[in-house]
Amino acid sequence: MRNFKEEESLNTLNHSCAHVMAQAVKHLYPQAKFWVGPVVEEGFYYDIDLGDVTITDDDLPKIEKEMKKICKDGKRIVRREVSKEEALEMFKDDEYKLDLISNLEDGSISVYSQGDFTDLCRGPHMDTVKKCRFHKLIKHSGAYWKGDKNNKVLQRIYGVCFPTKEELDEHLEALEEAKQRDHRKLGRELGIFMFADLVGRGLPMWLPNGFIVRRLLSDYITDKEISLGYQHVMTPSLGNVNLYKTSGHWAHYKDDMFPAMEVEDEAYVLRPMNCPHHMMIYRNSLHSYRDLPVRLAEIANDFRFEASGALTGIERTRAFTQNDSHIFCRPDQIKEEFKGVAKLILDVYKDFGFENYSFRLSLRDKNDTEKYFGNDELWERSEAELREVLNEMGVDYYEAEGEAAFYGPKLDVQVRSAIGHDVTLSTIQLDYQLPERFELTYVDRDGQKVRPVVIHRAILGSLDRFVAFLLEETKGNLPLWLAPTQVKVVPVNPDLHDDYSQEVNSLLLANGIRSSVDNRDEKLGYRIREAQVKKIPFQLVMGDKEKENGTVTYRRFGERKQTTVTQEEFLTLLKEEIKNKTIK
RNA sequence: GCCGAUUUAGCUCAGUAGGUAGAGCGCAACAAUGGUAAUGUUGAGGUCAUCAGUUCGAUUCUGGUAAUCGGCACCA
Numbered sequence: 001m002r003n004f005k006e007e008e009s010l011n012t013l014n015h016s017c018a019h020v021m022a023q024a025v026k027h028l029y030p031q032a033k034f035w036v037g038p039v040v041e042e043g044f045y046y047d048i049d050l051g052d053v054t055i056t057d058d059d060l061p062k063i064e065k066e067m068k069k070i071c072k073d074g075k076r077i078v079r080r081e082v083s084k085e086e087a088l089e090m091f092k093d094d095e096y097k098l099d100l101i102s103n104l105e106d107g108s109i110s111v112y113s114q115g116d117f118t119d120l121c122r123g124p125h126m127d128t129v130k131k132c133r134f135h136k137l138i139k140h141s142g143a144y145w146k147g148d149k150n151n152k153v154l155q156r157i158y159g160v161c162f163p164t165k166e167e168l169d170e171h172l173e174a175l176e177e178a179k180q181r182d183h184r185k186l187g188r189e190l191g192i193f194m195f196a197d198l199v200g201r202g203l204p205m206w207l208p209n210g211f212i213v214r215r216l217l218s219d220y221i222t223d224k225e226i227s228l229g230y231q232h233v234m235t236p237s238l239g240n241v242n243l244y245k246t247s248g249h250w251a252h253y254k255d256d257m258f259p260a261m262e263v264e265d266e267a268y269v270l271r272p273m274n275c276p277h278h279m280m281i282y283r284n285s286l287h288s289y290r291d292l293p294v295r296l297a298e299i300a301n302d303f304r305f306e307a308s309g310a311l312t313g314i315e316r317t318r319a320f321t322q323n324d325s326h327i328f329c330r331p332d333q334i335k336e337e338f339k340g341v342a343k344l345i346l347d348v349y350k351d352f353g354f355e356n357y358s359f360r361l362s363l364r365d366k367n368d369t370e371k372y373f374g375n376d377e378l379w380e381r382s383e384a385e386l387r388e389v390l391n392e393m394g395v396d397y398y399e400a401e402g403e404a405a406f407y408g409p410k411l412d413v414q415v416r417s418a419i420g421h422d423v424t425l426s427t428i429q430l431d432y433q434l435p436e437r438f439e440l441t442y443v444d445r446d447g448q449k450v451r452p453v454v455i456h457r458a459i460l461g462s463l464d465r466f467v468a469f470l471l472e473e474t475k476g477n478l479p480l481w482l483a484p485t486q487v488k489v490v491p492v493n494p495d496l497h498d499d500y501s502q503e504v505n506s507l508l509l510a511n512g513i514r515s516s517v518d519n520r521d522e523k524l525g526y527r528i529r530e531a532q533v534k535k536i537p538f539q540l541v542m543g544d545k546e547k548e549n550g551t552v553t554y555r556r557f558g559e560r561k562q563t564t565v566t567q568e569e570f571l572t573l574l575k576e577e578i579k580n581k582t583i584k
Numbered sequence: 585g586c587c588g589a590u591u592u593a594g595c596u597c598a599g600u601a602g603g604u605a606g607a608g609c610g611c612a613a614c615a616a617u618g619g620u621a622a623u624g625u626u627g628a629g630g631u632c633a634u635c636a637g638u639u640c641g642a643u644u645c646u647g648g649u650a651a652u653c654g655g656c657a658c659c660a
Contacts, residue, residue, distance in 0.1 A: 045655095057589060141655030142587025149657050153587055156655070184653095188595080197633085197651055253660055273660055307585055307658055308651095316659080405660055424659085456660090492619055521616090522623085529621035543619055555620065562620070 001174055002167075004160065005041045014044040016077060016125045017067075017132040017161035022046050023117035024066035025157075029053060034119065035096045035145060035154055042420055043160035047143055049096065055155045060137040063157070067135060074130035075115035079123055082109050091120065134168045135161040138175075178418045183468040184313040186476040190484070190535065192467065193314055202311040202318035204464060209484035212514070213470075214321075214463050216482055218299045221323050221348070221460050228344065230295040230325060235277035237301045241267040246437055247276040252371070252406050258305050258318075270303035275456060278326040279438040282452075287442040292452060293329035293337055299463070300324050314464040315417060323460040328440065328452045334430065338389045338411075341428045341457045345413060348426075348459055353583040354415070354473060357425065359395055361386060362403030362410040371406050374433055382430045383409045405456075407433035418472040425469060429456040477557060480537045481578045487515035488531040492543035494519040500547040504540065507567060513574055532557065538574070558584075 004010045018037035021044075025032050029050050037046035082090065084106035091097035097120050101109065112121045114129050126132065137159040145151035162168040179185070187193050192210035199205065206214060222232060241260050244250040249257075253272060260267040271277070278296045287294065300322050310316050329337050349357065363383050364372035372379065386409050390397050397411070404410055413426040431454040434440075441449040460466040470478070480486055489505045491497035501517045508515035518527045524541070531539040540552045546564070553564040565573070576582075 054587065139654055140588070143656045144586075147657070149586070153656080155587080158655080195651095201651065247660090249660060256658080256660080275660080304659080309585065309656080310658065311652095407660080419654090429660090490620085493617055495617065522618090523616090524618045525620070526618095526622055528619095532621055539620080541620060545619085553619090560620080 001042075001178075002171060003041050004039050004043050009163070010161075011039045012124055013126060013131060013163060014039045014159075014161045015121075015123075016129065017135050017159060018044040018046050019077070019112065019114065019117070019119055019121070019125070020067050020070050020129050020132045020135070021063065021137070021157060021159060022048070022119060023070055023114065023129075024063050025050075026117060027066055027070075028063060033094050033096050036100070037119075043138060043158055045156050045158040047145070047154040047156050049145075049152070049154050053155075054142070055140045055157060057140075060140060060157070064135075064137050067137075068133065070115070071129050071133035071135075073115065074128055076128050077112055077114045077125045079125070080111050080113065082111055083107075084109055087111070087120065090118075131163070132161050134163065134165050135159055136168060136172060178420070181418045181472050181475045182313075183315065183418065183471040186471045187313065187468075190471075190476050192471065200318070201308065202306060202316075204314050204317050204319070210467070212484045213467055213478065213482055217460060217463055217466065218321075218323070220351075222297075222299065224344070224348070225295075225297050225325065228295075228340065229293075230297040232297050232299075233278070233281055234298060235274065235281070235300065237271055237303070238268045239271050239276060241269055243276045243280075244269065247279070247434060248406065248437060249273070249276070256305055258303055271300075272302055272304045274298055274300045274302065274322065274324045275326060275434060275454075276438075278324075279434055279440060279454075282326075282328050282440055283438060287328070287452070289330055289442055289444045292442055293327050293333055295325060295327045297325035298322075302462075312421065313468060315421065315423060315468040317462075317464055320462040320464045322458055322462050323466075324456075324458050327455040327457065328435075328442075329455065330442070331453055334385060334453055334455070335389050335392075337455055338386070338428060338430070339393060341455065341459075342389075342393060342395070342411065345426045345428075345459055349413075351581055352470065352473075353479075354469075356473075357413050357415045359390070359397035360403065360412045360414050360424075361390065361397050361399045362405075362412050363399055363401050364404040364409065365402035368402065372404065373406070378432045379409075382432060386411060386430055405429050405431075407431045415469055417469065423465065423469075425461045425466065426459050427457065427461065431456055477535050477584065478537075479581060479583050480574070481581045483535075483537045484514065485516060485534070485536050486513050486574065486578075487538045487540060488534075488536045489515060489517045489540045489542060490524065490527050490531065491517065491519055492524055492541060494521060496544075497542045497547060501540075501542045504542065504552055504567060507571070508574075511571055511575070513571075540570075556584075 002010060004014050022034050022037060025048055031051045033049040035047035037044060084101065087101045087109045091101065100120060110123060111118050112123060112125055137157060140157045142153040143156035145154050160171060162171065190209055191207045193204045193206050195204060241250060257272050258270045260269050281296055282294060302322055303319050306316060306318050327337050364379055408429055408431040410427050410429040412424045414422055415425050416422055435451045435454055440452055442452050444450045487508055489501045491501040498519045505515050505517045528539060535557055537557050538554050540554050546552055551564050551566055552570045553562050554570060555562050
């Protein structure tokens with residue numbers, strides 16, 4: 001997928017196309033007032049105030065038609081520099097432009113004109129609107145002015161523009177293809193998960209195939225954690241409201257939790273995260289500085305009352321399972337522990353063959369003292385610490401203000417879903433606040449009780465979201481070790497070859513391979529097709545040849561090549577590939 | 585939650601300019617004895633999301649509700 005923001009020539013072209021769209025909108029809706037029209041990774045958009053009018057699906061073709069007309073007319077795009085005073089006068093009836101101009105420096109203001117349309121803009125632009133003719137309006141939506149939900153909802157229209165028709169068509173095709181690997185589609189087709197209105201929205205149910213994948217993933221990460229000195233615990237899925245008042249989560253996220261259940265003068269909530277429970281486990285015993293770090297981990301069910309509009313398959317749900325851990329350590333251990341976690345993340349991503357991810361250093365928004373309360377010095381210190389470790393490790397990362405947790409800065413690992421959502425898969429968070437709130441201590445070298453630091457981390461993040469991403473990355477073609485069915489044994493003639501098929505199947509099952517026989521009364525071609533459609537890694541076709549020689553003939557998913565080997569050779573091949581977690 | 589759209593069989597979708605519905609796949613039965621991506625025939629399966637309104641009559645028109653989808657906002 002092309003990146004419109006990063007590719008400079010595409011960026012300029014799309015920026016100009018945004019102006020063409022604005023001009024078209026102005027022609028069709030004379031009352032239109034324009035906020036901003038930037039180029040983003042997936043194309044351009046423009047935020048527009050149309051008064052009481054809202055854009056519907058039927059409007060996009062009309063706007064496109066007008067855009068075509070404008071492009072065909074082929075007016076030149078002309079830049080003019082204006083003084084701030086002049087700009088304020090030019091746009092005196094447009095409160096949006098006045099708002100923009102008021103934040104600009106005199107001497108740095110320019111406007112661009114094309115025919116009857118002039119817009120405040122820094123540029124640069126194409127020399128003529130003619131170059132914008134290969135465009136497509138992709139979608140539209142309401143968008144809060146300045147991203148604030150208390151503000152008016154503007155109409156946002158998204159589009160893309162390319163220098164050639166071929167590139168445009170190619171892009172539109174790629175968008176269509178991406179829908180084919182949407183985890184919601186694959187999840188249904190492969191029997192991974194389901195939803196039901198009667199159960200409730202955002203509450204996924206894992207089907208037999210899905211549960212196999214989940215179980216393997218949690219075993220995988222649990223084993224890895226054990227080898228790295230983590231200790232696993234299990235804590236209840238609900239907790240007293242006071243627990244969350246103590247942690248501070250109640251004040252911040254009360255409205256995003258399922259409402260409290262009142263029983264016998266007490267109030268409980270379904271837990272939205274596991275930190276407070278783990279804090280209490282740490283506090284359950286005395287800790288020496290020698291015993292740190294203490295790494296508590298849990299495969300934990302959590303519940304969040306996510307906004308209805310935020311729910312997306314198993315990418316964002318109201319009931320999910322975190323691969324969570326809290327590392328309690330001394331200040332002098334922070335760097336090493338942090339590095340250890342970052343290394344684990346890289347290690348795990350390598351195992352799964354993930355390559356399209358980026359590290360985001362999530363910092364506080366200094367102006368938002370309501371969310372990011374607490375001591376400035378601690379914030380500065382912890383942000384600096386994370387930055388330092390990242391620089392030492394030499395990993396690429398970008399910084400994002402206002403993305404920190406309320407208790408501390410984070411390193412988030414961001415991935416892009418098939419349909420283009422930028423989501424966090426893994427996270428490492430540095431926290432000085434919860435130890436304070438829960439009055440955690442350890443006994444230091446000099447016998448004094450001092451505060452530990454907590455590193456929160458999730459590697460697979462939520463198993464749910466991880467599976468969503470895994471399905472999309474693999475197009476549902478899971479590696480052998482994770483495939484719900486690993487081998488499908490297909491007798492050529494179910495009457496003649498079922499015995500031998502059963503014999504081989506039993507051998508596979510006895511060796512822990514997830515295998516089954518398709519001895520249905522269907523044509524061979526039909527059963528082979530089904531094994532392919534279900535993306536089963538190995539299919540064995542069993543006929544006279546195999547039966548006589550005691551061999552198997554296998555074909556890997558997606559390949560045409562057939563290979564005949566002995567039963568033992570096949571078993572060894574499978575075992576090796578499973579052990580090595582081979583990625584296709 | 586906000587803006588827009590969608591909702592017809594298990595899945596993917598037609599359709600009715602108001603007279604209670606179809607296809608393909610899937611499923612079941614029967615026939616067909618098969619060598620690497622769909623054998624044939626027959627059949628079952630739908631309060632047309634839901635609740636109201638208009639109407640002699642609503643799956644179709646109007647409104648409410650719910651869920652889903654695309655964004656926005658949110659994301660401990």
